[in-house]
Amino acid sequence: MSQRNSRTQMLYTLFFLFFLICAFAAFFTGVKVGADKTEAKYEKQKSSNGYGLEEFTGAYQQKDLVTFYHNVFLPYREFKQIWNTQVDKLARSTDARVNAAAMKNLSLLADKQYERVNQDSIFSNSPLLHQSQLNILKSLTLFSKASGEIGASASGAETAKLLKNDPYTTGAVKFGLLAQKNFYDSMLKWGSKTSQKIPSDAGELKTMSFIQWKKMPLLQKNASVADMMLNRGIFAAYDPQDITAKIDDLIHSGTASSLNLTDVQSSVTLLISTGAIQVEDFMKCREQYYSKETIPQLPFFYE
Numbered sequence: 001m002s003q004r005n006s007r008t009q010m011l012y013t014l015f016f017l018f019f020l021i022c023a024f025a026a027f028f029t030g031v032k033v034g035a036d037k038t039e040a041k042y043e044k045q046k047s048s049n050g051y052g053l054e055e056f057t058g059a060y061q062q063k064d065l066v067t068f069y070h071n072v073f074l075p076y077r078e079f080k081q082i083w084n085t086q087v088d089k090l091a092r093s094t095d096a097r098v099n100a101a102a103m104k105n106l107s108l109l110a111d112k113q114y115e116r117v118n119q120d121s122i123f124s125n126s127p128l129l130h131q132s133q134l135n136i137l138k139s140l141t142l143f144s145k146a147s148g149e150i151g152a153s154a155s156g157a158e159t160a161k162l163l164k165n166d167p168y169t170t171g172a173v174k175f176g177l178l179a180q181k182n183f184y185d186s187m188l189k190w191g192s193k194t195s196q197k198i199p200s201d202a203g204e205l206k207t208m209s210f211i212q213w214k215k216m217p218l219l220q221k222n223a224s225v226a227d228m229m230l231n232r233g234i235f236a237a238y239d240p241q242d243i244t245a246k247i248d249d250l251i252h253s254g255t256a257s258s259l260n261l262t263d264v265q266s267s268v269t270l271l272i273s274t275g276a277i278q279v280e281d282f283m284k285c286r287e288q289y290y291s292k293e294t295i296p297q298l299p300f301f302y303e
Helices: 002-048 062-091 096-117 127-149 156-165 167-194 210-214 218-232 240-253 264-273 281-289
Strands: none
Touching (some): 062 096, 096 156, 218 264, 240 281
16 A cells, blocks of 8 residues: 555656646747747848848948937837836835836836837848847847736845846846847947957957957947856946946056956956946046047947
Protein backbone atom coordinates (compact mmCIF):
# COMPACT_ATOMS: atom_id res chain seq x y z
CA MET A 1 0.00 0.00 0.00
CA SER A 2 2.81 2.37 0.94
CA GLN A 3 4.57 1.58 -2.32
CA ARG A 4 1.39 2.38 -4.28
CA ASN A 5 1.01 5.74 -2.48
CA SER A 6 4.64 6.56 -3.16
CA ARG A 7 4.17 5.80 -6.84
CA THR A 8 1.04 7.97 -6.98
CA GLN A 9 2.85 10.88 -5.32
CA MET A 10 5.70 10.56 -7.77
CA LEU A 11 3.26 10.69 -10.70
CA TYR A 12 1.60 13.80 -9.26
CA THR A 13 5.02 15.43 -8.83
CA LEU A 14 6.04 14.61 -12.40
CA PHE A 15 2.74 15.95 -13.73
CA PHE A 16 3.15 19.18 -11.73
CA LEU A 17 6.69 19.70 -13.02
CA PHE A 18 5.52 19.08 -16.59
CA PHE A 19 2.75 21.66 -16.12
CA LEU A 20 5.23 24.27 -14.82
CA ILE A 21 7.60 23.70 -17.74
CA CYS A 22 4.75 24.11 -20.24
CA ALA A 23 3.54 27.29 -18.50
CA PHE A 24 6.98 28.91 -18.55
CA ALA A 25 7.52 27.89 -22.17
CA ALA A 26 4.18 29.43 -23.17
CA PHE A 27 5.00 32.65 -21.31
CA PHE A 28 8.41 33.20 -22.87
CA THR A 29 6.98 32.29 -26.27
CA GLY A 30 4.43 35.06 -25.72
CA VAL A 31 7.21 37.60 -25.18
CA LYS A 32 8.88 36.58 -28.44
CA VAL A 33 5.62 36.50 -30.36
CA GLY A 34 4.71 40.01 -29.18
CA ALA A 35 7.98 41.40 -30.49
CA ASP A 36 7.91 39.30 -33.67
CA LYS A 37 4.41 40.52 -34.59
CA THR A 38 5.61 44.12 -34.53
CA GLU A 39 8.63 43.26 -36.65
CA ALA A 40 6.55 41.24 -39.13
CA LYS A 41 4.19 44.17 -39.60
CA TYR A 42 7.03 46.50 -40.53
CA GLU A 43 8.84 43.96 -42.67
CA LYS A 44 5.61 43.54 -44.67
CA GLN A 45 5.20 47.30 -44.87
CA LYS A 46 8.79 47.71 -46.00
CA SER A 47 8.40 45.07 -48.72
CA SER A 48 5.14 46.49 -50.04
CA ASN A 49 6.76 49.92 -50.36
CA GLY A 50 9.76 48.50 -52.16
CA TYR A 51 12.15 49.45 -49.36
CA GLY A 52 15.20 47.50 -48.35
CA LEU A 53 17.79 47.98 -45.64
CA GLU A 54 20.40 49.14 -48.12
CA GLU A 55 22.17 52.33 -47.11
CA PHE A 56 21.82 54.99 -49.80
CA THR A 57 24.10 57.93 -50.60
CA GLY A 58 21.64 60.38 -49.05
CA ALA A 59 21.30 58.41 -45.83
CA TYR A 60 21.73 59.91 -42.34
CA GLN A 61 21.20 63.53 -43.28
CA GLN A 62 20.55 66.12 -40.60
CA LYS A 63 16.89 66.39 -41.59
CA ASP A 64 16.51 62.61 -41.10
CA LEU A 65 17.96 62.82 -37.59
CA VAL A 66 15.77 65.79 -36.67
CA THR A 67 12.60 64.15 -38.02
CA PHE A 68 13.43 60.91 -36.25
CA TYR A 69 14.11 62.73 -32.99
CA HIS A 70 10.74 64.48 -32.95
CA ASN A 71 8.55 61.70 -34.39
CA VAL A 72 10.11 58.61 -32.84
CA PHE A 73 12.82 59.15 -30.25
CA LEU A 74 11.20 61.98 -28.27
CA PRO A 75 7.95 60.09 -27.53
CA TYR A 76 10.01 57.13 -26.34
CA ARG A 77 12.35 59.34 -24.32
CA GLU A 78 9.34 60.88 -22.60
CA PHE A 79 7.99 57.41 -21.86
CA LYS A 80 11.34 56.25 -20.47
CA GLN A 81 11.56 59.20 -18.08
CA ILE A 82 7.97 58.78 -16.85
CA TRP A 83 8.40 55.01 -16.51
CA ASN A 84 11.47 55.38 -14.30
CA THR A 85 9.82 58.07 -12.17
CA GLN A 86 6.59 56.11 -11.70
CA VAL A 87 8.32 52.82 -10.88
CA ASP A 88 10.40 54.63 -8.23
CA LYS A 89 7.20 56.09 -6.73
CA LEU A 90 5.53 52.69 -6.90
CA ALA A 91 8.37 51.13 -4.89
CA ARG A 92 7.60 53.53 -2.00
CA SER A 93 3.80 53.18 -2.05
CA THR A 94 1.68 51.14 0.37
CA ASP A 95 -1.73 51.87 -1.14
CA ALA A 96 -3.09 49.01 -3.28
CA ARG A 97 -5.50 51.28 -5.19
CA VAL A 98 -2.76 53.79 -5.99
CA ASN A 99 -0.50 50.96 -7.11
CA ALA A 100 -3.17 49.48 -9.38
CA ALA A 101 -3.84 52.91 -10.92
CA ALA A 102 -0.11 53.42 -11.50
CA MET A 103 0.21 50.09 -13.32
CA LYS A 104 -2.82 50.86 -15.49
CA ASN A 105 -1.48 54.33 -16.33
CA LEU A 106 1.89 52.91 -17.36
CA SER A 107 0.19 50.46 -19.69
CA LEU A 108 -1.96 53.24 -21.19
CA LEU A 109 1.08 55.47 -21.59
CA ALA A 110 2.97 52.74 -23.45
CA ASP A 111 -0.01 52.33 -25.79
CA LYS A 112 -0.30 56.08 -26.31
CA GLN A 113 3.37 56.50 -27.16
CA TYR A 114 3.18 53.47 -29.45
CA GLU A 115 0.49 55.24 -31.46
CA ARG A 116 2.69 58.34 -31.73
CA VAL A 117 5.64 56.31 -33.02
CA ASN A 118 3.56 53.92 -35.12
CA GLN A 119 3.60 55.59 -38.50
CA ASP A 120 4.77 54.54 -41.94
CA SER A 121 8.54 54.32 -41.79
CA ILE A 122 10.11 57.37 -43.38
CA PHE A 123 13.70 56.35 -42.64
CA SER A 124 14.10 53.44 -45.03
CA ASN A 125 17.16 54.97 -46.71
CA SER A 126 18.87 55.03 -43.29
CA PRO A 127 18.81 51.44 -41.98
CA LEU A 128 19.86 52.26 -38.40
CA LEU A 129 17.02 54.77 -38.01
CA HIS A 130 14.57 52.30 -39.51
CA GLN A 131 15.76 49.60 -37.09
CA SER A 132 15.63 51.99 -34.15
CA GLN A 133 11.99 52.80 -34.89
CA LEU A 134 11.17 49.11 -35.09
CA ASN A 135 12.94 48.38 -31.79
CA ILE A 136 11.10 51.21 -30.05
CA LEU A 137 7.76 49.78 -31.20
CA LYS A 138 8.78 46.35 -29.89
CA SER A 139 9.82 47.90 -26.59
CA LEU A 140 6.56 49.80 -26.08
CA THR A 141 4.54 46.69 -26.96
CA LEU A 142 6.31 44.67 -24.25
CA PHE A 143 6.14 47.48 -21.67
CA SER A 144 2.38 47.64 -22.19
CA LYS A 145 2.06 43.89 -21.70
CA ALA A 146 4.22 43.91 -18.56
CA SER A 147 2.36 46.69 -16.75
CA GLY A 148 -1.01 45.40 -17.95
CA GLU A 149 -0.61 41.84 -16.70
CA ILE A 150 1.04 42.20 -13.29
CA GLY A 151 -1.43 42.52 -10.43
CA ALA A 152 -0.72 45.37 -7.98
CA SER A 153 -0.67 44.68 -4.26
CA ALA A 154 -0.55 46.89 -1.16
CA SER A 155 3.20 46.45 -1.20
CA GLY A 156 4.41 48.81 -3.88
CA ALA A 157 7.96 47.57 -3.36
CA GLU A 158 6.92 44.01 -4.18
CA THR A 159 4.89 45.15 -7.22
CA ALA A 160 7.81 47.23 -8.52
CA LYS A 161 10.16 44.28 -8.05
CA LEU A 162 7.82 41.96 -9.96
CA LEU A 163 7.48 44.55 -12.72
CA LYS A 164 11.24 45.07 -13.10
CA ASN A 165 11.96 41.34 -13.13
CA ASP A 166 9.12 40.41 -15.46
CA PRO A 167 10.32 38.84 -18.76
CA TYR A 168 8.18 41.30 -20.73
CA THR A 169 9.95 44.20 -18.99
CA THR A 170 13.36 42.60 -19.53
CA GLY A 171 12.60 42.31 -23.24
CA ALA A 172 11.24 45.85 -23.40
CA VAL A 173 14.39 47.27 -21.81
CA LYS A 174 16.62 45.32 -24.20
CA PHE A 175 14.79 46.59 -27.30
CA GLY A 176 14.70 50.14 -25.91
CA LEU A 177 18.44 50.23 -25.29
CA LEU A 178 19.09 48.67 -28.69
CA ALA A 179 16.95 51.40 -30.28
CA GLN A 180 18.96 54.02 -28.42
CA LYS A 181 22.22 52.48 -29.68
CA ASN A 182 20.84 52.48 -33.25
CA PHE A 183 20.04 56.19 -32.98
CA TYR A 184 23.44 57.17 -31.56
CA ASP A 185 25.19 55.06 -34.20
CA SER A 186 23.13 56.98 -36.77
CA MET A 187 24.46 60.28 -35.41
CA LEU A 188 27.97 58.90 -35.79
CA LYS A 189 27.20 58.01 -39.42
CA TRP A 190 26.03 61.57 -39.98
CA GLY A 191 29.14 62.94 -38.28
CA SER A 192 31.49 60.88 -40.45
CA LYS A 193 29.94 62.51 -43.53
CA THR A 194 30.33 65.95 -41.98
CA SER A 195 33.89 65.72 -40.68
CA GLN A 196 36.83 63.51 -41.64
CA LYS A 197 37.86 63.42 -37.97
CA ILE A 198 34.75 61.45 -37.03
CA PRO A 199 34.65 57.67 -37.70
CA SER A 200 31.53 56.03 -39.12
CA ASP A 201 31.23 53.53 -36.26
CA ALA A 202 32.19 53.38 -32.60
CA GLY A 203 34.42 50.33 -32.93
CA GLU A 204 34.61 47.22 -30.79
CA LEU A 205 33.41 47.54 -27.20
CA LYS A 206 36.43 46.91 -24.96
CA THR A 207 38.17 48.39 -21.94
CA MET A 208 39.01 51.94 -22.93
CA SER A 209 41.80 53.96 -21.34
CA PHE A 210 41.40 57.68 -20.65
CA ILE A 211 44.13 58.34 -23.23
CA GLN A 212 41.98 56.67 -25.92
CA TRP A 213 38.82 58.35 -24.64
CA LYS A 214 40.25 61.88 -24.77
CA LYS A 215 41.15 61.45 -28.45
CA MET A 216 37.59 60.55 -29.43
CA PRO A 217 35.07 63.08 -30.82
CA LEU A 218 31.89 63.57 -28.80
CA LEU A 219 29.67 61.56 -31.17
CA GLN A 220 31.98 58.54 -30.89
CA LYS A 221 32.02 58.83 -27.09
CA ASN A 222 28.21 58.95 -27.00
CA ALA A 223 27.87 55.94 -29.31
CA SER A 224 30.34 53.98 -27.16
CA VAL A 225 28.39 54.86 -24.00
CA ALA A 226 25.10 53.81 -25.67
CA ASP A 227 26.76 50.46 -26.38
CA MET A 228 27.83 50.14 -22.73
CA MET A 229 24.30 50.96 -21.56
CA LEU A 230 22.93 48.21 -23.82
CA ASN A 231 25.42 45.65 -22.55
CA ARG A 232 24.83 46.55 -18.90
CA GLY A 233 21.06 46.98 -19.16
CA ILE A 234 21.17 50.60 -17.93
CA PHE A 235 17.63 51.86 -18.57
CA ALA A 236 17.60 55.26 -16.93
CA ALA A 237 16.00 58.67 -17.48
CA TYR A 238 19.30 60.24 -18.52
CA ASP A 239 20.91 60.00 -21.97
CA PRO A 240 24.31 58.66 -23.11
CA GLN A 241 25.68 62.21 -23.43
CA ASP A 242 24.97 62.77 -19.72
CA ILE A 243 27.27 59.85 -18.87
CA THR A 244 29.84 61.15 -21.36
CA ALA A 245 29.81 64.56 -19.69
CA LYS A 246 30.27 63.03 -16.24
CA ILE A 247 33.24 60.97 -17.43
CA ASP A 248 34.87 64.03 -19.01
CA ASP A 249 34.25 66.03 -15.86
CA LEU A 250 35.86 63.29 -13.74
CA ILE A 251 38.94 63.47 -15.95
CA HIS A 252 39.23 67.27 -16.31
CA SER A 253 38.54 67.97 -12.63
CA GLY A 254 41.25 65.56 -11.50
CA THR A 255 38.74 63.45 -9.58
CA ALA A 256 39.44 60.36 -11.69
CA SER A 257 43.14 60.60 -10.83
CA SER A 258 42.46 61.05 -7.11
CA LEU A 259 40.19 57.98 -7.17
CA ASN A 260 42.84 55.97 -9.06
CA LEU A 261 40.51 55.45 -12.02
CA THR A 262 42.30 54.64 -15.27
CA ASP A 263 39.61 53.56 -17.72
CA VAL A 264 36.15 54.49 -18.91
CA GLN A 265 34.39 51.26 -17.92
CA SER A 266 35.40 51.50 -14.26
CA SER A 267 34.34 55.15 -14.25
CA VAL A 268 30.89 54.23 -15.58
CA THR A 269 30.57 51.55 -12.89
CA LEU A 270 31.38 54.10 -10.18
CA LEU A 271 29.07 56.78 -11.55
CA ILE A 272 26.12 54.39 -11.92
CA SER A 273 26.58 52.72 -8.52
CA THR A 274 26.74 56.06 -6.69
CA GLY A 275 23.78 57.59 -8.54
CA ALA A 276 26.00 60.44 -9.70
CA ILE A 277 24.40 60.91 -13.12
CA GLN A 278 21.42 63.18 -13.62
CA VAL A 279 19.27 64.21 -16.57
CA GLU A 280 20.83 67.15 -18.46
CA ASP A 281 24.32 66.72 -16.98
CA PHE A 282 25.51 67.20 -20.55
CA MET A 283 23.93 70.65 -20.76
CA LYS A 284 25.83 71.74 -17.63
CA CYS A 285 29.14 70.95 -19.33
CA ARG A 286 28.33 71.70 -22.96
CA GLU A 287 29.97 75.12 -23.21
CA GLN A 288 32.94 74.11 -21.08
CA TYR A 289 33.88 70.90 -22.91
CA TYR A 290 31.99 70.64 -26.21
CA SER A 291 31.67 74.10 -27.77
CA LYS A 292 33.83 73.09 -30.76
CA GLU A 293 32.35 69.61 -31.25
CA THR A 294 30.43 68.59 -34.38
CA ILE A 295 26.93 67.55 -33.33
CA PRO A 296 23.56 67.50 -35.13
CA GLN A 297 20.94 70.17 -34.41
CA LEU A 298 18.92 68.04 -32.00
CA PRO A 299 17.11 69.70 -29.08
CA PHE A 300 18.63 67.57 -26.31
CA PHE A 301 22.07 68.85 -27.31
CA TYR A 302 21.07 72.51 -27.11
CA GLU A 303 18.04 73.04 -24.84
